[in-house]
Amino acid sequence: METRERRKKHDGMDIRRRHFLGLGGVVLGSAQPALVASIGAASLTTEGRAARLGLTLEGPLSWEWRALAEPPRLVLSLPGVTWRGPARLGSAGPVASALFDDEAKELRLNLARPALPRRLPGPAGRLLVEIAPASTEAFSAAARRDMPVAQGSAPALPLVVIDPGHGGYDPGAIGRRGTEEKRLTLAAAQVLRRKLQEGGKCRVAMTRERDEFISLADRVAFARTRDAALLISLHADSAPGAKGASVYTLAETASDPLAAALAQRENNADLAGGLSLPSVPPEVQAILLSLMRQETLGDSARFARVAVRELTRAVPILPKPRREAAFIVLKAPEVPSVLVEMGFLSDPEDEAALRQPEHRALIAASLARAVEAWLGATQRATSG
Ligand SMILES: [Zn+2]
Structure with missing residues (x-):
């Protein structure tokens, strides 16, 4: 119910309506599946020396990035997400290959050279992330820390x-x-x-x-x-x-x-x-x-x-x-x-x-x- 809680903050209109549905849940519940976080489209492109990851968000979603060493890779965790993009996103910039693991709900980027993610400003409903080259020291430091290198969340758009x-x-x-x-x-x-x-x-x-x-x-x-x-x-x-x-x-x-x-x-x-x-x-x-x-x-x-x-x-x-x-x-x-x-x-x-x-x-x-x-x-x- 984590996503539902988050949603409540962002979408009062809908919760009010669900209130009524709760009252009649037996009658009308079947027509109201919970809104699940989903990625409608995903792309990985080269932008100069960096790569740009673009995700279309449907439903409220939270994410976090971790850096892992040996071999160097970046992992984007998308808990509970339904992924409708392609499982493999190819290579771009410092990213050698990208694969979505549906069981773990993780997008794994294998890196050809050290790189770190940074969220870019973008329209609501889109998550744009730049994967930019980083020094070996900066990457190793990020990988050694047992915490996300970046994280965030987005509400559902109506x-x-x-x-x-x-x-x-x-x-x-x-x-x-x-x-x-x-x-x-x-x-x-x-x-x-x-x-x-x-x-x-x-x-x-x-x-x-x-x-x-x-x-x-x-x-x-x-x-x-x-x-x-x-x-x-x-x-x-x-x-x-x-x-x-x-x-x-x-x-x-x-x-x-x-x-x-x-x-x-x-x-x-x-x-x-x-x-x-x-x-x-x-x-x-x-x-x-x-x-x-x-x-x-x-x-x-x-x-x-x-x-x-x-x-x-x-x-x-x-x-x-x-x-x-x-x-x-x-x-x-x-x-x-x-x-x-x-x-x-x-x-x-x-x-x-x-x-x-x-x-x-x-x-x-x-x-x-x-x-x-x-x-x-x-x-x-x-x-x-
Ligand atoms: Zn008509």
Whole structure:
């Protein structure tokens, strides 16, 4: 539980939500695996006379370096980590070879000549370490000391799940010029992902990265099993007379006929839809869900407000741009979720605009600003 303790310090928002899950652990526990520290990618490159180790961190992680003599090597301990990088990283600079030992949870660097590690400044979520040549005396002294030569830790960055609507045999709406919604949503999602990654305030995952069908329940499960801080579902549907961008949150009763019709159409796109929960007495399930949902809906609504504010500054907006309806994809009880209609493919001007990469970039930039503002506000609200 060491990682959980550490996490508590950095991620109050999530712990609060887990509190509710603890209450209903029997019911919902299976959908909530603990977030484990993991390395998503690893690289070793040559930088002048040194080597540079780059690790992408997923989940909170602590590490320490030790120097060992005869033969000279550096060992990076990553307790409890799940390593998704390559087991062997090759050679670079003073590093002759690098191997990750999954049993010991250690990255072992065999040195061609004495070298010591030094952490470099880098974006959140990345651990950059320079392995620079050192004198034989300095290395021997470090190896003789029975203590780490460097150590540190990093909190988990919150995960934002981007959900490009439709895909595969479900094209979504189709505009008069033949524009398919599923292609626009994927294109916009890719730009949004890049902008969020550049911002360095969160990790990003996408429910689909190519033209494939994913059920609504699987999209919801994707965000839940990854312990997402936010789910943003991107769409550009068809609705007669509607024009401009709008943002939707979950409500069993729709805010207006347009929102109701959109939700019905979206939900029908997924014949296997519906969020299935394990069988418990319905009244217990209802209480647990409403407890969690109240909080989640509040967070969703706060994000929707910020998103509308940012979109309004950048692109044309639907009158009354913040609406509610019973979209299945928004039904994760513990993941704040919004559905963004970037515009409507049934409107020729919206279709023309959405076909333009520049227009999609404006939408993505607005949403990225909204995500960062919302994450900042949520973290301030839950720290201390
Ligand atoms: Zn759609």
